[in-house]
Amino acid sequence: xxxxxxxxxxxxxxxxxxxxxxxxxxxxxxxxxxxxxxxxxxxxxxxxxxxxxxxxxxxxxxxxxxxxxxxxxxx
Amino acid sequence: xxxxxxxxxxxxxxxxxxxxxxxxxxxxxxxxxxxxxxxxxxxxxxxxxxxxxxxxxxxxxxxxxxxxxxxxxxxxxxxxxxxxxxxxxxxxxxxxxxxxxxxxxxxxxxxxxxxxxxxxxxxxxxxxxxxxxxxxxxxxxxxxxxxxxxxxxxxxxxxxxxxxxxxxxxxxxxxxxxxxxxxxxxxxxxxxxxxxxxxxxxxxxxxxxxxxxxxxxxxxxxxxxxxxxxxxxxxxxxx
Numbered sequence: 438x439x440x441x442x443x444x445x446x447x448x449x450x451x452x453x454x455x456x457x458x459x460x461x462x463x464x465x466x467x468x469x470x471x472x473x474x475x476x477x478x479x480x481x482x483x484x485x486x487x488x489x490x491x492x493x494x495x496x497x498x499x500x501x502x503x504x505x506x507x508x509x510x511x512x
Numbered sequence: 513x514x515x516x517x518x519x520x521x522x523x524x525x526x527x528x529x530x531x532x533x534x535x536x537x538x539x540x541x542x543x544x545x546x547x548x549x550x551x552x553x554x555x556x557x558x559x560x561x562x563x564x565x566x567x568x569x570x571x572x573x574x575x576x577x578x579x580x581x582x583x584x585x586x587x588x589x590x591x592x593x594x595x596x597x598x599x600x601x602x603x604x605x606x607x608x609x610x611x612x613x614x615x616x617x618x619x620x621x622x623x624x625x626x627x628x629x630x631x632x633x634x635x636x637x638x639x640x641x642x643x644x645x646x647x648x649x650x651x652x653x654x655x656x657x658x659x660x661x662x663x664x665x666x667x668x669x670x671x672x673x674x675x676x677x678x679x680x681x682x683x684x685x686x687x688x689x690x691x692x693x694x695x696x697x698x699x700x701x702x703x704x705x706x707x708x709x710x711x712x713x714x715x716x717x718x719x720x721x722x723x724x725x726x727x728x729x730x731x732x733x734x735x736x737x738x739x740x741x742x743x744x745x746x747x748x749x750x751x
Contacts, residue, residue, distance in 0.1 A: 441716050441728045454731050457628050457698065461737035462573050462594050 514542035591735035625733035633695040662694035
């Protein structure tokens, strides 16, 4: 029998809670922030500051931010 | 730039630190960005200098959520999402002033809470990981079986959702669900705050026959973001 968990403190529940909550707050949009540094022999070659907004293509198309894919039936 | 947190009726007295912007019969409840960090944990809210339309980060979104929760506990309010496009108060005010469905959404959603039921099944094993496949024909058969299994899970979740809505129809004011993956169901339920304990008790009874390898989690209550007003994208973000 599966046991309903509603207020547990396990990391799993915290993760689920956060993901679901963010999904509701942002309507399927999540931002990834981070730094990427590529080095060879102690010399920094590439440094990338990552600040990306991740959202669904469906949402972007709906909001008129992204054009829908071109139809393949066009003549 | 103030953060727009929620909508209230125009005559609602807002608790500190919220400030109001009246738009006809409505009021935007907002918090100045520079005080958000002080109020919540003393940290700088972050973000870059610019036109105020930088992409939001997760931390700010969660702070926004805590403010919205605080307000919704104090007064009857309709939460507004923390948009990926970051709204200016004037953007929201213009939109609210020009639409006719605000009253309808207000009557249905304001003052209520959202709870989420999440059900996780073990994922179907990936076809690519099956080392027993030794031929193209066996691979295609395995792919077909994989697809049928996924379809069966989706139908099971759809049926389960319908049954749950029937069982709790007197508590649920609105609902929707989605399948994040074929093995993960996420249902949202709009409830009266006073009904959350009853809803949870009925869920426990309803979920009793579920198999052991299904993990149910009940999340919330939190402000009813899934049922609130949909605002258009800000003009600055349009292409």
